[in-house]
Amino acid sequence: MSTPNLNAGPGSTSQTKPRFAEDALDRRPVRPSKLRYNLGMLAVGIIFIAAVSGAGMDFGALLNLPASIIQYGQLMAAGVFQAPDATVAGYWTQSFDAMFESVAIAWVGTMVGALFSLPLGFLAARNMSPLPVYIVVRFVLSVIRAVPEIIFAIAIMLPLFGFGSGGGGALAGAMALGVSSIGTLSKLISEAIEAVDGGPLESSRASGSNQMQMIRWAVMPQVMPEVIAIWLYRFEVNIRASAILGVLGAGGIGALLSTVFGAREWDRIGIVLVVIIVVTMLVDQISAFIRHRVIHGGDLRSDGGEPQEDDDDAGPSPENDPRVETDPAPQENRAAAGL
Amino acid sequence: MVTTSTAERRAAPQAATVRPEPPRPSGLVYLGLAGLAVLAFIVFWVIQESGDVLLIPLGFVTLWAPLNPVIGLVVMLVALAVCFKARIGTMAAFGALAFIMMSYWAGATVGFTLLEIPERWSNVEPRLMAFLDPNWSYIWTVRDQWLITISMAVVATLVGCAIGLVLAMYASPVSSPNKGTSQTIKAVNSVIRSIPDVGWALLFVAFIGGTAHGLGPMAGILALLMFNIGIVAKLTSETIDAVNPGPVEAADASGATLTQRNRLAILPQVLPGFVSYGLYVFELNIRASAALGIVGVGGIGSAMMLQLNRFQFENVAAILIALIVVVLLVDMFSMYIRRKLL
Structure with a gap:
């Protein structure tokens, strides 16, 4: 008993000599090696430390951050909750006007993007277009996706459309958003097209339809709900993106935002931020509702399905619904779309 | 029971030649949607900024109407007519109408026009070359x-x-x-x-x-x-x-x-x-x-x-x-x- 039992396997708990020789079946499973995991974590840690030193951050600034957040937050809250006399009411209407202009910019941008994205999506789908076309279109789309909207706005759209008749360069912003939407939209649409059910395609081919007829009668009915959902996703993304363009003078809430930040008028900053949050969340809600309706059909709640969990902003959560097998855009693509 | 089912079976080949059609949507609701379109037309007219005017000579009198809202109204009514003809449900028709209205509003807000591109192209060309x-x-x-x-x-x-x-x-x-x-x-x-x-x-x-x-x-x-x-x-x-x-x-x-x-x-x-x-x-x-x-x-x-x-x-x-x-x-x-x- 005092000497360790050398014959026992690593998982053997008995201290007596086993009646049979141990083989692999008697042992507990070997714990898998964590070496690669640990090496990966180590690499991430090294990269993190290198990045922290490489960015040249000043951590002293972080010490003052809570104090300034509280100080300026109070100023902003005071601005939001002050009694709305004529001037303050003017601030609110100005903010809402600018935000609605942003929504309009995003809508026009999404429309322009949508117009081009459907044909390009077909050209970038492997099952719909020949290989050379597919490769070229895919490459062009990744280049478009790599260029930030801001570059389209400054380099091409602002000189091309000027600051517009309405002033503020809203049209230029909309066109910049439209061009940069094409990349993501076409990619998502092409993935939806690649995922279509092959049955209708085969049957339309068997009944002698040409390529256009096949697209019209076999592909479009399958992908159209997803495509509309993708367009609406992009509309939500474009509302946020239009703020960036506004800072450059391309219209919308961004122009106002940069003006009030430039003047450090904290009460107005508070008002503008509240307007942004309210309108964005409202549009997200409406868009999520429409997407839900387009994808799942109108009679979802009445047919005794399981209750939907997407309450505030989650959009459609098709993962919850066992009957829905086609996610409008797979989640990782949603991340790519900036949502 | 048996006789009716055989009667149905006998009638089936004739019925099969008639293709099933979606039910005709409610005309009343479509009228309401048309009314909505007219309402939107009035709103567009009130808020419009450009003064373009469409003149409609009728021989004895010349009617005038604001150009852009009239185009919007025509587009909306045509879309409704197409939806009605294609027997599309009222909810989808309302969606189409709302889409047109939203697009009109957004286009009007950003001042959408492509007519200025040719004259401004000279600004862009050197940048593109660079x-x-x-x-x-x-x-x-x-x-x-x-x-x-x-x-x-x-x-x-x-x-x-x-x-x-x-x-x-x-x-x-x-x-x-x-x-x-x-x-x-x-x-x-x-x-x-x-x-x-x-x-x-x-x-x-x-x-x-x-x-x-x-x-x-x-x-x-x-x-x-x-x-x-x-x-x-x-x-x-x-x-x-x-x-x-x-x-x-x-x-x-x-x-x-x-x-x-x-x-x-x-x-x-x-x-x-x-x-x-x-x-x-x-x-x-x-x-x-x-x-x-x-x-x-x-x-x-x-x-x-x-x-x-x-x-x-x-x-x-x-x-x-x-x-x-x-x-x-x-x-x-x-x-x-x-x-x-x-």
């Missing part, structure tokens, strides 16, 4: 800015993903301690997400100072951090919602605490998705930091804005080409990692 002829020697001179940009993206991605994971655990009803917490965190998260990244950048530059004070990267990292937290928390919490309940129940049955359950039953299931969101966010960060340069948070965006303000488009083109290459490389790298993980 973009096609980049200053290759400039690419390497901004490497310090590139280092800052990539470092900012790495730090913001790692910290943002860590915070986002914790928030997602609290936000999903599957893994949060109670429903109140989950609702609160979800509300906070949607507020975080609704402020655009440039808004966060402006806020943090105002809070702690921008490039002018040598604090650019810090403000940029904080802005990207908030941006990342919103995205990662939302996507991950949706993944947690859809997690396989078996391991969770097993953990509960064997008496795991909430932390143990989340660590051992939920985290391994969401980890591949989480890592892939992290990689996407990293790519977004590199692109966003090019945009955030305009508000003074350092990195490659600042260098690009500097060259843009000096109208040196050859240098901008050089930076842009480097940006495209870096984004494509990151894209390929993340595709590789995801393929290894999933």
